[in-house]
Amino acid sequence: MIKKTLLIAIGLMLLSSCVSKKIYTDLEDKYANLKKENRSLTDDVESLSADKTKLTNDLNSLQSAYDNAVKERDQLRSDYAATKSNLDNLKASYTALEKNSSEEITKNSKKNRELLAQLEAKEQALAAESARLNKLKTELENRSKRVAELESVIAAKDANMRALKDAISKALTNFEGKGLTVEQRDGKVYISMENKLLFQSGSWSVGSEGRRAVQQLGNVLAENPDIAILIEGHTDNVPYKGNAQLSGNWDLSTKRATAIVNILRENNAINPESLTAAGRGEYAPVASNDTTEGKAKNRRIEVILTPKLDEISKLLNEI
Template sequence: MIKKAAMGFAVLALTTSCVSKKVYNELETKFADLKKENRHIADQNDSISKVKNQLNLDHIALKSDYDKLKAERDKLAVDYAASSKNLKTLQESYKALEKNSDESLQANMAKNRELLAQLESKEKALAAEKDRLNKLNADLKERSNRVNELESMIAAKEASMKKLKETLSKSLKAFEGKGLTVQQKDGKVYVSMENKLLFESGSWAVGSEGKKAVVAVGKVLGDNPEISVLIEGHTDNDKFAGAMGQIENNWDLSTKRATAIVNILSENKSVKKDNLTAAGRGEFAPLMTNDTPEGKAKNRRIEIILTPKLDEISKMLNDI
């Protein structure tokens, strides 16, 4: 607009030859001012353009931030709605739980009281059982001591019987090979004498050689007064054919022979008569078969069975 005005003034000046110098100068000055103003306006226009461009960039950035904030706001709104729903659910659950907790607490307290009562009962039972166990342990220890003592006594008896067997074997050595044997078994000592050493067939009278053997046994028994003595008479299975009226059968004969041995042992004043027992076994406890002469000879015998007195041991066994 200003350029157009300046050009109009210039054309007018050139076409008007009659214009005065003063007017010309004024116009020229005004033109210069207009040009200066035009440059200033152009500079302002450039500055405004730069500001406009910057404002456009700022607007774009602000719009982007706005869109981002809006998306975040929308997301927060959704999260808030979900959280609010969850909070409401939790509040309702808490109220229900709080109500149930009181009921559960009362039930648990009752259960705990019951468990405590059971525990006290079990503690009392355990204490009683402990007392019983202590008593059993004391009894067991006492019984163990008695068993040890009993074993010692049995071992001593066994050693005593072994010594007795050795003494008898030594005292009766002269009768070895004459139908006399000495052996130890089951805690007892057995002195076995065949009839050929002691009796004639069908007789219960002891011969001189046999009497020497019995007397030797009596001497050993006199030195061992704590020994019980069982004298058993045995026969073969041949029917007794001696004088009728005096002997009824083999059993009667075996008994008379056992009694004869007891009478010889009783002649020794050191032998305690209440330790002696006579028994007839007849043909009913054979050592061997009666089908051979050798077997029958072994079965016709006297057995002197020496047993340690076990009264003290029996008493201890009853006390255990």
């Protein structure tokens, strides 16, 4: 456009030299108009160029915004897909959890019923055990009471036996040192009388001094009716060869025990039911038969006094 205007101007200048003033004036006016038009067109071009630049910038901005929008859309699509997948997974997990929860609730409910049944059974067993323990406690208290009574009875009988021993020792004081001993052991009183106090060798007839000792013993026993009286005859190990009526030491020991029983029976205060005679022969020695002194100790009568245990037996049966 500018080159065209310049060419026109140059042409006018060339023509001005050869054309009339009027024509020149017209041409100047046209040139002025063209120049004015040129400026206007230049302004329009500049304005359009600015508009173009602005439009280009706007287009670039819109393109950038579009690209960002596409990117955001794609990101949203990705987020949507991930969120939808998570939602589906949550729904599946919830469904599985709901199913499992129902099964667990049913299982736990059944287990709870079983536990309650076991608990009820244990409570019943505990109640029964408590009742049994209470019964045992009552029985134990009763037995403890009977044991205390038994201990009291035994203590009383021991005291009575000590008193009896003392009374017998006192009554037979005159025979001490003559083969007579009195002792208490195992709840019983043992009176041992050697044959030299009672019998002649090979005889079962009691001598006068021996009879007097047995009678004095009988006087004490008569005052103690609750005593069982066992009279045992003992010999040494020398075979008996005396009276043909006797078969041996055992027979002799029994005869001697019976002789003592008969003397005691002369005391009417002694209950015959409390008396027992037994022969032990040579089979319960208290000393060696290898010496004369030992044989003398083995030839003896033992009177064993035992408290009657009816009351104790009754208490024992009740325990």
